Amino acid sequence: MTFKTLLAMVVLLTSALAQVQGTITGTVVDETGKPVAGAKVHIAQKDVLVIHQIVQYHETDDGGHFRISHVPWGTYVVVAGKESAGYPAPVFASFYSNYAMPNVTLAEDFPSADIIVKIGPKAGILDLEPVTDEATGKEIRSASVTLRRAANPDSFLSASTTQGRVFVPAFAEVLIEISAEGYKLWPSPGQAAEGKINLKPEEVRKLRVTLNQDPAVTTSEKK
Amino acid sequence: MGRSADLVAVAVSYDKGNRYGLQTPFSEDLSRLWAGGMWHVDATHNTFITTGNAGSEATAPEVTLFHNGGKSRYRMEKMLSPGQQLWLDVGRAIRDQVPDSDGHTLPPATMTGSYELRDLDHATVGQLYEGKLVIDETYGHAAYGCGSCCGYDAVVLDPSSYGGPPGIDSDDYIYANDTCVGEQVDVTDSGYGWASSDTAVATLPSRTLHTVAVGSATGSTLAKLQWAHPPSCPTQTFGPEQPVTVQKPTITSFDPNPIMIGVSGTSLTINGSGFGTSPTVNLPWGINSTGQGSTDSQIVMQGVSVSFSAKIGSNNVTVTAGSQTSAPASLGINGPNQMVVQSDTIATCVGAPYQCRFVSYTVENYDGTLAANIPIAENISFSGYNCQQANPGSTTAQCNAQYTTDGGGNLTDEWAMYTGFTPAGCGENLTDHWQWCGPTGNNPDPGITFGTLVGYSHTASTDINGFINPPNKIPTGTVFGP
Numbered sequence: 045m046t047f048k049t050l051l052a053m054v055v056l057l058t059s060a061l062a063q064v065q066g067t068i069t070g071t072v073v074d075e076t077g078k079p080v081a082g083a084k085v086h087i088a089q090k091d092v093l094v095i096h097q098i099v100q101y102h103e104t105d106d107g108g109h110f111r112i113s114h115v116p117w118g119t120y121v122v123v124a125g126k127e128s129a130g131y132p133a134p135v136f137a138s139f140y141s142n143y144a145m146p147n148v149t150l151a152e153d154f155p156s157a158d159i160i161v162k163i164g165p166k167a168g169i170l171d172l173e174p175v176t177d178e179a180t181g182k183e184i185r186s187a188s189v190t191l192r193r194a195a196n197p198d199s200f201l202s203a204s205t206t207q208g209r210v211f212v213p214a215f216a217e218v219l220i221e222i223s224a225e226g227y228k229l230w231p232s233p234g235q236a237a238e239g240k241i242n243l244k245p246e247e248v249r250k251l252r253v254t255l256n257q258d259p260a261v262t263t264s265e266k267k
Numbered sequence: 268m269g270r271s272a273d274l275v276a277v278a279v280s281y282d283k284g285n286r287y288g289l290q291t292p293f294s295e296d297l298s299r300l301w302a303g304g305m306w307h308v309d310a311t312h313n314t315f316i317t318t319g320n321a322g323s324e325a326t327a328p329e330v331t332l333f334h335n336g337g338k339s340r341y342r343m344e345k346m347l348s349p350g351q352q353l354w355l356d357v358g359r360a361i362r363d364q365v366p367d368s369d370g371h372t373l374p375p376a377t378m379t380g381s382y383e384l385r386d387l388d389h390a391t392v393g394q395l396y397e398g399k400l401v402i403d404e405t406y407g408h409a410a411y412g413c414g415s416c417c418g419y420d421a422v423v424l425d426p427s428s429y430g431g432p433p434g435i436d437s438d439d440y441i442y443a444n445d446t447c448v449g450e451q452v453d454v455t456d457s458g459y460g461w462a463s464s465d466t467a468v469a470t471l472p473s474r475t476l477h478t479v480a481v482g483s484a485t486g487s488t489l490a491k492l493q494w495a496h497p498p499s500c501p502t503q504t505f506g507p508e509q510p511v512t513v514q515k516p517t518i519t520s521f522d523p524n525p526i527m528i529g530v531s532g533t534s535l536t537i538n539g540s541g542f543g544t545s546p547t548v549n550l551p552w553g554i555n556s557t558g559q560g561s562t563d564s565q566i567v568m569q570g571v572s573v574s575f576s577a578k579i580g581s582n583n584v585t586v587t588a589g590s591q592t593s594a595p596a597s598l599g600i601n602g603p604n605q606m607v608v609q610s611d612t613i614a615t616c617v618g619a620p621y622q623c624r625f626v627s628y629t630v631e632n633y634d635g636t637l638a639a640n641i642p643i644a645e646n647i648s649f650s651g652y653n654c655q656q657a658n659p660g661s662t663t664a665q666c667n668a669q670y671t672t673d674g675g676g677n678l679t680d681e682w683a684m685y686t687g688f689t690p691a692g693c694g695e696n697l698t699d700h701w702q703w704c705g706p707t708g709n710n711p712d713p714g715i716t717f718g719t720l721v722g723y724s725h726t727a728s729t730d731i732n733g734f735i736n737p738p739n740k741i742p743t744g745t746v747f748g749p
Contacts, residue, residue, distance in 0.1 A: 098662070098678060
């Protein structure tokens with residue numbers, strides 16, 4: 045193989061790689077349009093099933109700008125967040141954000157894109173005290189807190205109550221459920237109003253819940 | 268013969284015309300070294316310096332004249348039998364340019380200086396007496412004057428105390444302060460009567476101390492030296508002692524502890540006791556050093572490197588000294604070694620309408636600090652896939668510097684729960700080793716595992732180390748190790 049042949053192959057290979065990878069740049073702004081420095085940005089290929097992946101974040105600079113290189117051709121959803129400032133993690137943007145998540149398509153004719161990612165409003169905060177067993181007073185560490193938007197109950201987020209503080213969408217009616225295996229759901233059916241909240245950004249609502257054991261489950265376990 | 272209380276020896280001299288007859292007494296005492304006397308020679312003065320052997324055996328005295336402000340010396344050395352004397356006519360030595368024992372002469376213009384007399388064969392208890400006469404030919408005066416004898420004080424054993432393990436041989440030294448020169452000098456050869464207070468602990472039959480068993484003892488010796496008490500400098504027997512502590516080597520601490528994995532060319536200090544003079548440090552796998560220096564209570568290892576094959580966490584180190592090996596002591600090797608769950612959340616996947624399980628972890632180092640911004644990867648394997656549809660696969664991080672923890676040491680893992688596959692509840696088993704790729708991101712490859720997840724990924728739930736979600740989430744604070 046001559047040097048020229050080798051060089052030609054390298055050029056072709058480099059060119060081929062360059063053709064299947066693009067760049068997404070953009071700016072993260074808050075609900076007032078102000079750039080957000082130190083925000084985390086995440087892209088996910090739209091409608092592509094991947095069983096498992098590490099969530100990769102890209103941080104914005106002081107001007108709120110980000111740049112993601114070597115992105116294969118495809119259509120991506122771009123999400124952002126900044127937990128330390130009250131904006132939930134990017135991967136939960138579809139539940140918290142009041143704004144549509146931008147879609148970006150990279151292809152041979154559109155190898156790069158520059159977008160604005162709007163985040164907000166800041167979330168309210170549900171400050172959960174440890175969930176306890178009504179009868180024994182012991183903490184139920186396996187308990188979950190599930191948040192649903194009242195306007196769209198199919199949109200939900202379920203986390204461990206041991207987190208303590210959980211972000212709640214602001215300016216929205218949210219239904220709270222506390223559950224644990226072997227226990228009755230809180231609030232009980234017919235008392236859903238107990239678990240309904242509507243918080244302003246950064247407003248903190250404390251919640252202390254005790255769960256009652258579910259006799260049916262207990263009986264079943266005894267078998 | 269010049270000893271104290273004996274008859275005083277007198278030197279007698281007359282001029283050519285027998286006009287002046289002069290006598291000078293010799294010192295009453297004997298010394299190994301006489302120093303500080305002055306001589307003077309010019310047209311009307313001359314100086315005679317003499318010494319004699321008052322001992323019972325031959326010895327070699329040395330007369331040294333210092334001149335030129337002490338920068339130059341004129342040295343005469345001669346073997347004397349018992350009773351013999353040595354005379355030095357300084358005026359004649361200058362006038363006739365008499366060469367000294369090294370072939371040097373005194374410059375003709377030389378007029379004054381100091382002198383010393385030294386017993387070259389008896390460094391500790393000398394047998395020289397001294398006499399000097401200065402003649403004034405103008406007025407016929409004769410001035411006598413002697414140097415001072417030089418003795419010792421502050422006689423000690425070196426080491427002043429000994430601590431070490433059983434089975435060690437260690438040479439002792441005797442040092443004494445020479446009061447004329449103000450320096451500690453080695454007088455070990457004068458030592459005799461070496462002894463140990465407890466030979467079951469340590470023996471000292473000669474200057475070589477031998478440790479026997481754990482315990483305490485006192486080593487001692489005797490040394491006959493001229494005591495620094497001019498003008499007599501009497502012979503004195505000194506008895507310096509040396510506390511001896513024999514103990515098993517013990518490690519009390521390391522500095523630094525923990526030591527960071529991957530370092531090279533650093534030092535590691537081991538503190539403790541009973542290390543003796545040449546301990547052997549038994550290091551764990553992956554730690555090497557290029558050299559070491561030590562005292563009985565401290566070992567400093569130089570050129571220490573900790574390879575990536577070392578084990579992050581607690582490692583045992585021992586020290587062997589003499590015939591004894593210390594109990595193991597824990598030396599931590601620092602590096603990422605555990606994942607702490609921060610949140611376990613189910614929500615809609617990003618970019619897809621089904622549910623995903625997001626688990627966030629903080630990676631912590633062995634010393635409890637956050638492993639911030641470190642390159643990470645996964646060594647993941649799947650098995651037992653039993654869905655009817657083709658396996659969509661997964662994206663895994665490689666040791667290629669592409670993935671890192673964030674500034675808080677966090678990473679987030681995403682598991683899809685796609686209910687469109689059949690039969691319901693199908694999926695595959697998984698074993699996932701989260702790894703650190705070293706500081707460069709690709710060294711080493713494969714990385715060093717800091718957290719292992721075992722379970723399954725099914726269409727309706729995911730099992731991570733026994734926490735099957737839904738419904739059971741991993742409590743915040745749960746720790747997963749390698």
